[in-house]
Amino acid sequence: MAEKGRTEMEVRPGGVALITISNPPVNALSIHVLYSLKDHYEEALRRNDVKAIVVTGKGGVFSGGLDINTFGAIQRNKAEQLKVDYVSIDVMTNTLEAAGKPSVAAINGPALGGGLEISMVCQARISIPTAQLGLPELQLGVIPAFGGTQRLPRLVGLTKALEMMLMSKPIKAEEAHQLALIDAIVSPNDLLNTACRWALDISESRRPWVHTLSRTDKLESPDEAREILKFARAQVQKQAANLRHPLDVIEEGIVSGPQAGLRKEAIAFQDLVFSDTCKSLVHVFFSQRATSKVPGITDLGLMPRKVSKVAIVGGGLMGSGIATALMLSNYPVVLKEVNDKFLDAGIDRIKANLQSRVRKGKMTKEIYEKTLSLLTGVVDYERFKDVDLVIEAVVENVKVKQQVFADLERYCPSHCVLATNTSTIDLDLIGEKTNSQDRIAGAHFFSPAHVMPLLEIVRSNHTSPQVVVDLLDVGKKIKKTPVVVGNCTGFAVNRMFSPYTSIALLLVDRGMDVYKIDQVCTEFGMPMGPFRLLDLVGFGVALASGMQYLENSPGSVDKSMLIPLMFEDKRTGEASQKGFYKYEGNRKAIPDPDIFKYVEKSRRMAGTVPDLELLKLDDKEIVEMVFFPVINEACQVLSEGIANKASDLDIASIFGMGFPPYRGGIVYWADSIGAKRIHARLSEWEMKHGQLFRPCSYLSERAAEGVPLSSTAKNNAKARM
Ligand SMILES: NC(=O)c1ccc[n+]([C@@H]2O[C@H](COP(=O)([O-])OP(=O)(O)OC[C@H]3O[C@@H](n4cnc5c(N)ncnc54)[C@H](O)[C@@H]3O)[C@@H](O)[C@H]2O)c1
Incomplete structure (x- = not known):
């Protein structure tokens, strides 16, 4: 909560006031913490027994930055809202930095965002070797608000400061020391004593009294700075045109001085915090944390069982x-x-995955060898007798999977969790030939x-809560964001996004251009359009998945012959270097005029003629035609209780399909448009283009009642989960 947290103060022998930020778990800077910090500073300045100040954080964290609940308070215009200019100018600059007694930051863990900004108003910074320092505010659609845009360039130079802010990438203590952002690195046991000694040294003029905001020695000359900012603007436009950046604010500080920069920073923050981008990213932040809370599962008090060894089929x-992901988190794997x-x-693929990390400098050769030694390759089930978890990833074929699960039941110990990585097949069907339905789940x-980053954990009506708790724990250990969903063909993510490709194929059969559809989808913010995605997944898997939808819900997929025609000709997607695009030795997708002969044949077989109205659609309308059916399917998934809550689908769409996070996820985005409009457009298209566009009853009801799609209250009563 925004009201939570405080600072504590004790005066140590020798006259150092030790102010500790205390707001577990990350010492977030709530309004309370910030005002308590100011009060303690003022007390320290008043007291005759205090000569200097040391600021630190409680419990192994300096501070994770501004409390994200505070964003909501500002956006909702709550009475006790944060006045950024007051904190930045009156508190940080005029009280803390201008204090008549020096202060030193004792950085005992992560110092991020506002945490780093507090440390930068101090006269010196001492840290432990494992500390991380950064200004990651852009990840939430805002810029640093407590002077970070002015002080970081003055401490590390403009180029490095831009890199840290624009990439939202923290640096480690050692690099921070080389950059002189940190003055000394000491062991955790020596941290407070060293910081106190430095603070006294400064107060007694044995060390220089450095006023960050007045420094210019690290700043590039105005001409150089202008060139660097010009280059950075071009880069930002290219990479993330939707994200706002602090470049104008930094420039103001360099051109007109830091006080002007601080004022501009506060105004820009106050503006950005109300932007749709910031609201969406804050929603994503909280939704991501909420996915691991599953009613009826994680509230039962079950503890995850230990998983010591995993097998993959x-x-x-x-x-x-999957083997690579597990080995990277130190799980021994039998493949x-x-x-x-x-x-x-298979082993070569795992080696290649790991070697790529070595090439990128993310893994040393020694760790590579150690990680690879976790792998045992086999061609039978003998080594499965002591595994705790199996993840099946064989071809997408019901009969093959049924045989594998029958074998697993025979060879694995009775406690072992039996998970499948199937894209679409109903778990009940996969486990039909076993008596182990309670320990079968989807991973x-x-x-x-x-x-x-996404791990969709699927539970059938038979899957035991213990198995789900075990998988949630493994998911967390391998650093995935889990979303627990119910069982049906395609589960939540693939089912929700099956219209993404299905509608795209329908539109092509009716005259639209393959590459135009991909282009508008990527401009909308998807990492790849539907056809580039089909190339990546491979036509084999796509056709097998399509068959599952056709068998289980015949009206839900388009019957275009485009993919079967290409598949017949051994164009099977990226793996064969030819799909909707051609790939010449690398992963770059090149449009290929050869596909038009398949497109024409597919149109002939579908008996369609180019629809002139479709050809006149602008980019926004094409996006709506592709994504409104995705929203409609998301509504079905919600109404059937396949997903627990709308925000889980937001996270699933972002982390599983790359839906742009700055739009908040599929349902959040839909609510920004409104059920009424989506329903109206779908109904119109249903009349013209058929049942793939038919709005479901969940969407129709909400459109009629003017209720947001994310409001599942009514539906939850009916839902199974
Ligand atoms: N390709 C994707 O993007 C994707 C994404 C998510 C899930 N999936 C699902 O994952 C599964 C595997 O897909 P893939 O793309 O890795 O397929 P793939 O064809 O690349 O790999 C399947 C492997 O399983 C092996 N295999 C078959 N029967 C086996 C058995 N009895 N014992 C051991 N190995 C056996 C095959 O030799 C093959 O190497 C499928 O169910 C698919 O639907 C695929």
Whole structure:
């Protein structure tokens, strides 16, 4: 809560006031903490027994920055809202930095955002070796608000300060020391004593009294600064045109002086905090934390069981990625393939995944060897007798998976969790030939599995809560964001996004251009359009998934022949270097005029003629035609209780499909448009283009009642989960 937290103060022998920020778990800077900090500073300045001040944080964290609840308070115009200019200018600058007694920051852990900004008003900074320092505010759609845009460039130079702010990337203590952002690194045991000694040294003129805001020695000359800012503006435009940046504010400080810069910073923050981008990113922040709270599962008091060894069946694209993810978190992995040739290929893929980390400097050669030694390759089930978790990732074929699960039941210990990475197949069908339905669950990763952050945990009506708790724990240990969903064809993520490709195929059959659709979707903010995505997933998997939807809900997919025609000709997607695009040795997708012959044949087979009205649609309308059916499917998923809450689908869309986070996720974005408008457009398109656009009853009801789609109150009463 915004009201939470405080600072504590004790005066140590020798006359140093030790002010400790206390607001567990990350010592977030709530309004209370900030005003308490000011009060303690003023007390320290008044007291005759205090000569100097040391600021630190409680419990191994200096401060994680501004309390994100505070954003909500500002946006809702709450009475006790944060006055940024008051904190930045009156508190930080005129009280803390201008104090007549020196202060030193004792950085005992992460100092991020407002945390780093507090440390930068101090006359010196001492840290422990594991501390991290950064200004990651852009991740929440705002800029640093407590003077960070002015002080960081004055401490480390403009180029480095821009890198840290624009990339939202913290640096480690050692680098911060090299940059002179930190004055000394000491062991945790020596931290407070050293900081107190430095503070007294400054007060007694044995060390210089440095006033950060008055420094110019690290700043580039105005001409150089202008060039650097010009380059940075171009980069920002290219990479994330939607995100606002602090470049104008920094420039103001360099051109007109830091006081003007501080004023501009406060105005810019106050403006940005009300932006849709900031509101969306704050929603994403809280929604992500809420995914691990699953009613009826995580409120039962169950403890996760220890998973010491994991087996993976299938070392293809997904199996090798999943193995990599597990090994990177130190899980010993047994990888099973059908024969030595496929096993070697799977192991090579894992090696390549790890080697890429070595190349990027994220892993040393020694750690590479150690990580690889966690892997055991096998071609039978003998080594499965002591595993605690199996993740099956064989081909998307019901019969093959049923046989694998029957084998797993035979070879694995009875406590072992049996998970499948299937994209679409109903868990009840996969476990049909076993008596182990209670320990069968979905552990659905997204490609590439060692990179993509989402883990969709699927539970059927039979899956025990203990199994879900175990998978949530493994998910957390391998640093994935888990979303727990119910069982159905395609589960939450693939089902919700099946219209993304299905509608795109329909539009192409009716005259629209493949590459135009991909272009508008990427401009909307998707990492790839539907056709580039189909290339990545591979047409084999796409066709198998399509069959599942056709069998289980026949009206839900388009029957375009475009993919089967290309598949027949051995154009199977990126893996074959030819799909909707061609790939010449690297991953760059190049439009290929050869596909038009397939497009024309597919249109002939569908019996369609180019729809002139469709061809006149502008980019926004194309986006709506592709995404409103996705919203409609998300509504179905909610109404059936497949997802626990709308915000889980927001996270699933962002972390599983790359939906742009600055739009807040699929349902959040839908609510920004309004159910009424979405319903009206879908109804119109249903008349023209058929049942793929038919609005579901959940959407229709909410449109009629004017209720947000994220409001599931009514529906939850009906829902199974
Ligand atoms: N490709 C994707 O983007 C993606 C994403 C999420 C989930 N999935 C799902 O993951 C699963 C695997 O997909 P993939 O793309 O890795 O397929 P893939 O064809 O690359 O790999 C499948 C592997 O399973 C092996 N295999 C088959 N039967 C086996 C058995 N009895 N024992 C051991 N190994 C066996 C095959 O030899 C092959 O190497 C599928 O269910 C798919 O739907 C795929």
